[in-house]
Amino acid sequence: MIRLTDGQWERIRNHFPEENIPDGRPGRKPISTHRVLEAVLWILNTGAQWHMLPQSYPNYKTVHRRFQTWCRDEVLRRVLMDVANELRDRGALDEEECFIDATFVMAKGGGAEVGTTKRGKGMKIMAIVDRHGLPLSVSTHAANHHEVRLVQLCFDFYMIEAKPENLIGDRAYDSDPLDKELRRDGVEMIAPHRANRIKPPTQDRRRLSRYMRRWLVERFFAWIQWQRRILVRWEFHTQNFLGFVQLACLVILFRQF
Numbered sequence: 249m250i251r252l253t254d255g256q257w258e259r260i261r262n263h264f265p266e267e268n269i270p271d272g273r274p275g276r277k278p279i280s281t282h283r284v285l286e287a288v289l290w291i292l293n294t295g296a297q298w299h300m301l302p303q304s305y306p307n308y309k310t311v312h313r314r315f316q317t318w319c320r321d322e323v324l325r326r327v328l329m330d331v332a333n334e335l336r337d338r339g340a341l342d343e344e345e346c347f348i349d350a351t352f353v354m355a356k357g358g359g360a361e362v363g364t365t366k367r368g369k370g371m372k373i374m375a376i377v378d379r380h381g382l383p384l385s386v387s388t389h390a391a392n393h394h395e396v397r398l399v400q401l402c403f404d405f406y407m408i409e410a411k412p413e414n415l416i417g418d419r420a421y422d423s424d425p426l427d428k429e430l431r432r433d434g435v436e437m438i439a440p441h442r443a444n445r446i447k448p449p450t451q452d453r454r455r456l457s458r459y460m461r462r463w464l465v466e467r468f469f470a471w472i473q474w475q476r477r478i479l480v481r482w483e484f485h486t487q488n489f490l491g492f493v494q495l496a497c498l499v500i501l502f503r504q505f
Contacts, residue, residue: 250289256502257282259334263327264318279306287311292495295476319491325405328494331501332384332407340504345379345458346412347465348402348421350395351473359484363392371481373469373493374402376412381464381471382504383497384408388490396423399430411435416458419443424450472496 264285267278287305291298301308318324335341350372355362362369372393376385387405389398399421403411414436421439424447430437438455472478475496483489 250286250293250499252282252286252289252502256505257285259505260327260331260498263323263330265323267314279310281314284311284314288315289495289499292475292477292492295479315491316485316488319485319487324491324494324498328383328498328501329407331498333409335382335501335504336408336410340380341382341384341408342379343384343408343410343412345414345416345461346376346384347379347381347462348374348376348399348415348417349462349465349469350374350398351469352391353478353481355391355481357482357484359486361388361390361486362481363390365391367391371486371489372398373472373478374398375465375468376402376406376415377465377468378412379461379464381468383468383500384412386490386493386497388486388493395420396426399426414438414455414458416462418459418462468500471500475499 261281264281266281283306287301288311290301290305298308298312301311305311332341336343352365352367352370353373354368354370362371370391372389372391372395374385374387374389374395375383377383385402385406387398387402389401411433412435415430415438417437417439419440419442421437422442422445427437427450438451438458440456440459441449441451472493475492477492478496481489483492
């Protein structure tokens with residue numbers, strides 16, 4: 249099971265609001281946010297239903313309610329940005345060379361942002377990772393959108409201040425308009441041309457050698473899919489599923505301390 253050390257908890261505890269009951273007011277004492285977070289991590293790791301939460305953790309209704317509050321208020325996103333920027337300051341993150349890709353996730357819980365494809369109804373998890381395979385951006389989108397149109401939306405969830413100098417993707421990102429749009433932001437898109445491309449080639453073969461290291465983003469998807477709750481989207485609300493993906497990224501980043 250995933251357990252937070254005292255040092256890890258102290259690093260992020262200021263982002264999580266604690267529930268407070270005034271003195272003299274009847275009712276149960278509020279549950280520690282630390283215990284609630286570890287209960288959510290148990291759900292993330294096992295993929296179990298909420299009501300199957302062991303009795304050693306707080307009541308599953310309390311855990312579910314507070315997790316939804318964190319997702320709605322984007323608490324987990326702020327935690328990720330804080331941890332990622334701290335790692336960048338330490339030199340553990342390197343945005344000079346980044347990789348982008350998406351993976352398909354079946355959606356069996358219904359809800360918004362579910363797209364129909366040949367593989368069935370589902371979502372895409374878009375990710376940008378650095379040259380070490382550590383996440384710099386994660387976002388979720390309906391599966392029936394082309395990845396070229398999701399690149400800028402993925403940057404809306406970027407965790408650190410500095411944009412990548414080089415962004416490497418597969419043939420799905422072979423788009424001249426996308427190249428021009430990213431170049432205006434100081435990002436150089438590197439992607440091999442499609443076999444059926446009609447326009448003249450624009451990619452430098454020497455720069456395409458970076459494409460050989462694109463396995464780093466594939467490894468990142470393998471890392472987060474060790475968390476069973478991400479293998480299939482059961483959450484009705486998109487923000488809740490994104491919250492689990494962000495927690496999986498937080499687990500990966502914590503390994504760097």
